[in-house]
Amino acid sequence: MGTFNILFVLGVVISIHLHVVAAQGVFDVTDPKYGAVGDGKKDDTQAFTKAWADACAATTGIPKLVVPKGKTFFVGPTSFMGPCKAKNVTFELGGTIVAPQNPSAWDTAKGGSGTWIVFNGVTGLLVNGGGVFDGRGQGWWEKSCHQNRHLNAPGCTKTQPAAVNFWGTNGGAFRDITVTNSPMFHVTLLKLEGFEVYNVKINSPEDSPNTDGIHTQDVKQVTIADSQFRGGDDCVSIGDRSSFVYVRNCHCGPGHGVSIGSLGKGGKNADVEEIHVERIEFVGTMFGARIKTYKGGKGYCRKISYKNSNFTNVMNPIFIDQFYLDVGVSDTPNAVSAVGISDVTFEGLTGTTDVKVPAAITLKCSEAVPCTGIKMNNINLTPAVPGTKLTTNCSNAKGAILGKVEPAVTTLISSA
Numbered sequence: 410m411g412t413f414n415i416l417f418v419l420g421v422v423i424s425i426h427l428h429v430v431a432a433q434g435v436f437d438v439t440d441p442k443y444g445a446v447g448d449g450k451k452d453d454t455q456a457f458t459k460a461w462a463d464a465c466a467a468t469t470g471i472p473k474l475v476v477p478k479g480k481t482f483f484v485g486p487t488s489f490m491g492p493c494k495a496k497n498v499t500f501e502l503g504g505t506i507v508a509p510q511n512p513s514a515w516d517t518a519k520g521g522s523g524t525w526i527v528f529n530g531v532t533g534l535l536v537n538g539g540g541v542f543d544g545r546g547q548g549w550w551e552k553s554c555h556q557n558r559h560l561n562a563p564g565c566t567k568t569q570p571a572a573v574n575f576w577g578t579n580g581g582a583f584r585d586i587t588v589t590n591s592p593m594f595h596v597t598l599l600k601l602e603g604f605e606v607y608n609v610k611i612n613s614p615e616d617s618p619n620t621d622g623i624h625t626q627d628v629k630q631v632t633i634a635d636s637q638f639r640g641g642d643d644c645v646s647i648g649d650r651s652s653f654v655y656v657r658n659c660h661c662g663p664g665h666g667v668s669i670g671s672l673g674k675g676g677k678n679a680d681v682e683e684i685h686v687e688r689i690e691f692v693g694t695m696f697g698a699r700i701k702t703y704k705g706g707k708g709y710c711r712k713i714s715y716k717n718s719n720f721t722n723v724m725n726p727i728f729i730d731q732f733y734l735d736v737g738v739s740d741t742p743n744a745v746s747a748v749g750i751s752d753v754t755f756e757g758l759t760g761t762t763d764v765k766v767p768a769a770i771t772l773k774c775s776e777a778v779p780c781t782g783i784k785m786n787n788i789n790l791t792p793a794v795p796g797t798k799l800t801t802n803c804s805n806a807k808g809a810i811l812g813k814v815e816p817a818v819t820t821l822i823s824s825a
Contacts, residue, residue, distance in 0.1 A: 436464040437475040438482070447480030449507060454485045465493035465531070476540060478503035485509055486524060486570070491531035491577075498531060502540035502586060508572070510545045512552055512592075515570065525592075527574045534581040536573075541587045544572040546617065549592035555618040569593035569619070579603055589613060594621045595640065602629045609636040615663035617641035622664065625651045634658050643668040644694070653683045662692035666723075668699040669713065671733050673706015673748040681710045689718040691760070697726040698755060701733040702748040704775075711782075713753040720760030722793045727755055727770045729780060729806070747775040752782040753808075761793040767800045769816055774805035783808030789815050 438445035438453065438460045445456035457474075464472040472495050476482060484506050508525050509515055525544060528534055546569065550556055554565035572591035575581060576599045587610040588595040595611045598604055611622040622638040625631060626648035637660040638644035644661035647654055647669040656667055667686050672679035679702065691697045698715035720726045731747045762769040769790040774780035783806050792799055803820040810821060 434470040436460045449481035473499040480504040488527040497533035500536045501538040505541040530577045537584040544591035546592035553618045596623045606633040613640040662694045666696035670701035673703040679708035679748045687716040699728045706748040717757040724763040731775045747778040750780040754784045756786040764797040768802040769799045770801040772803040772806040779805040786811035
């Protein structure tokens with residue numbers, strides 16, 4: 410064989426080898442080995458679970474499950490389980506994943522109706538790619554008891570599936586993804602530590618019931634930033650046993666604000682601290698900076714801050730409520746116990762208030778367990794309709810006014 414031919418063959422071999430090496434660690438759900446079609450109709454659930462099994466079993470590099478752009482994949486309730494063998498693993502969503510459209514299809518689907526997509530016990534997980542999770546929740550909204558609570562509708566559902574769920578995914582990240590039309594919560598973060606959410610878009614109709622953007626429970630060291638929330642409930646809701654949670658540089662609205670709680674339901678003990686919210690643009694929301702606890706609860710909610718945020722036509726910009734109703738607990742103004750709310754700072758909050766609710770600042774605290782350490786500084790709230798008088802509604806709240814507050818809070822009791 411001539412020198413040229415030898416070099417040519419050697420070049421081809423090297424090229425093939427490099428191609429194979431480059432392909433290692435990439436698990437495309439449309440690979441014939443897995444068989445996803447991506448037409449939005451054929452059930453591609455099995456293809457996803459097969460591709461995930463191989464990605465999670467890979468031992469070298471950073472394995473990547475790829476959901477290619479330009480396709481729509483129909484996937485039923487699915488759990489992507491860990492632990493995986495590699496230290497880090499990526500789920501790259503470029504296309505769109507859609508849920509079952511009819512609620513009746515969920516009842517017999519694997520995984521039941523409590524969740525749709527679950528990432529469970531996967532350390533070092535990155536979900537990114539610019540794609541879309543579409544929960545197609547319209548059918549669920551119509552069946553929701555929350556939606557039909559005044560109609561006493563027979564056969565309504567009290568809970569609906571949460572769309573994208575991260576459980577025990579320590580050291581993970583969720584970036585550059587849209588989650589839309591979830592049956593209930595769009596994203597849940599549960600029992601994890603060290604998790605980041607960046608550039609995520611949540612989008613559902615304003616009247617979609619109980620469609621929180623992101624809900625946390627039993628988490629530590631979580632950052633939610635540079636994201637947009639438009640839905641029918643809390644943009645972000647901070648649940649029990651959450652600590653060191655940072656929410657910043659986000660758009661919220663429509664929705665119910667960035668809320669801590671509800672906490673203490675059924676007399677349970679709450680454990681929430683070090684929650685810090687800043688640089689939020691609240692637009693047309695029902696609430697803004699909000700803390701809500703059930704009557705009769707126990708425990709604490711402390712070391713909280715809402716800072717440097719703007720409100721545009723918001724109904725309740727600043728709101729603490731220790732009387733969030735609980736079934737079976739007396740409706741008397743002051744229950745025997747309450748979740749203790751302390752060391753809460755509201756600072757650098759400006760904008761306009763929807764005059765349907767004249768009280769721009771509400772601190773409804775318990776006589777039995779008053780709110781303490783409330784600090785207010787540089788707050789300037791004005792009516793969306795000029796000439797309308799704004800008021801405040803404060804009871805059993807102790808703290809200090811550190812700078813200008815408008816409308817004036819005259820009933821905040823100075824702490825000793």
